[in-house]
Amino acid sequence: MSIRFENVRKAFGSKVVLEDVGFEVGSGECFFIIGASGVGKSVLIKHLIGLLRPDGGSIYLDGEEVSRLTEKEFFSVRKKCAMVFQNSTLFDSMTCAENVALPLRKHKRLGAKAALKEALERLDTVHMREFANAYPPELGDGMQKRVAIARALTLDPRYVLFDEPTTSLDPVSARRVDQMIRELCDEVxxxxxxxxxxxxxxxxxxxxxxxxYKGHVRMLGTPEDFQTTDDPVVQQFINGRAEGPMEV
Ligand SMILES: Nc1ncnc2c1ncn2[C@@H]1O[C@H](COP(=O)(O)OP(=O)(O)O)[C@@H](O)[C@H]1O
Ligand SMILES: [Mg+2]
Incomplete structure (x- = not known):
């Protein structure tokens, strides 16, 4: 197992978001975290790269307890664990190629020319090379998302965290992003x-x-397990029904 959350607890002031959360993610898995808005999904994954610290419990990455690392020690974790944020967080004043080249210059210490060359190759893998010289605001959300993914992959991370990668995308762009995520697991x-x-x-x-759900793991399983469960809360969520026992 490559990622493990154990009895993780996180509160903001008196508001307990995660009460006792535990699960394991296997190597090469495409693991989804679902739940209603505000349930703590973003809070949960931010713990993996040290953007948040748990109030209790432990988080392990490759057997290393990351929840105990100092800020400085987190640098190496962030190289092997990249995050694609919900909003693409590209720099509007830089071209797509420059955005992707940035981590290559900063962390791989490549020169301007070498970084740009690799950035173009990276853009090619997300089918965005022809937009290398475009500025992010000129592109649609789906294209920006692909550039953001290319940028997240520049340091060849073994783990990638995606926060709502298809929210706000049109259906076709959303499926392209899905396909990319699946290929990352299967091929890389x-x-x-x-x-x-x-x-x-x-x-x-x-x-x-x-x-x-309510600070706990309500269910953990395969898509088939979810489709066939008789847990009424899970059923309501995955069928998107307004009526039911789920409290939000
Ligand atoms: N830095 C923070 N300070 C205070 N409250 C926060 C902070 N980050 C998240 N929260 C609260 O934690 C809860 C879960 O947030 P979040 O993880 O963003 O939900 P979601 O499941 O929609 O991603 C929300 O009520 C949110 O307001
Ligand atoms: Mg969120």
């Missing part, structure tokens, strides 16, 4: 954690799914 061997409530993505590409 990347382990992915995907936060999503896009049912098409969930049932299209997930190996396993973890549903958060």
């Amino acid at each position: 061997g990347v382990t992915s954690i995907v936060v999503s409530h896009d049912l098409r993505s969930i049932f299209g590409i997930a190996d396993r799914i973890c549903m958060l």
Whole structure:
């Protein structure tokens, strides 16, 4: 197992978001975290790269307890574990190629020319090379997302965290992003954690799914397990029904 959350607890002031959360993610898995808005999905994955620290419990990455690392020690974790944020967070004043070249210059210490050359190759893998000289605001959300993914992959991370990668995308762009995530797992061997409530993505590409509810893991299983469960809360969520026992 490559990622493990154990009895993780996180509160903000008096508001307990994660009460006791535990699960394991296997190497090369495409692992989904689902649940209603505000349930703590983004909070959960931010713990893996040290953007948040747990109040209790432990988080392991490759057997190393990352929840105990100092800020400085987190640098090496962030090289092997990249995050694609919900909003693409590209720099508007830089071209797509320059955006992708940035981590190559900064972390791989490549010169300007070498970084740009590799950036073009990276853009090619997400089918965005022809937009290398475009500025992000000139592109649609789906294209920006692909550039953001290319940028997240520049340091060849073994783990990639995607926070709602298909939210706000049109259906075709969304499926292209799904396809890219699946290929990363199947062809590159990347382990992915995907936060999503896009049912098409969930049932299209997930190996396993973890549903958060009221600070706990409500259910952990394969897409088939989720489709056949008789848990009324899970059923309501995955069928998108307004009526039911689920409290939000
Ligand atoms: N830095 C923070 N400070 C205070 N509250 C926060 C912070 N980050 C998240 N929260 C709260 O934690 C809860 C879960 O947030 P989040 O993980 O973003 O939900 P989601 O499941 O939609 O991703 C929300 O109620 C949010 O307001
Ligand atoms: Mg979120």
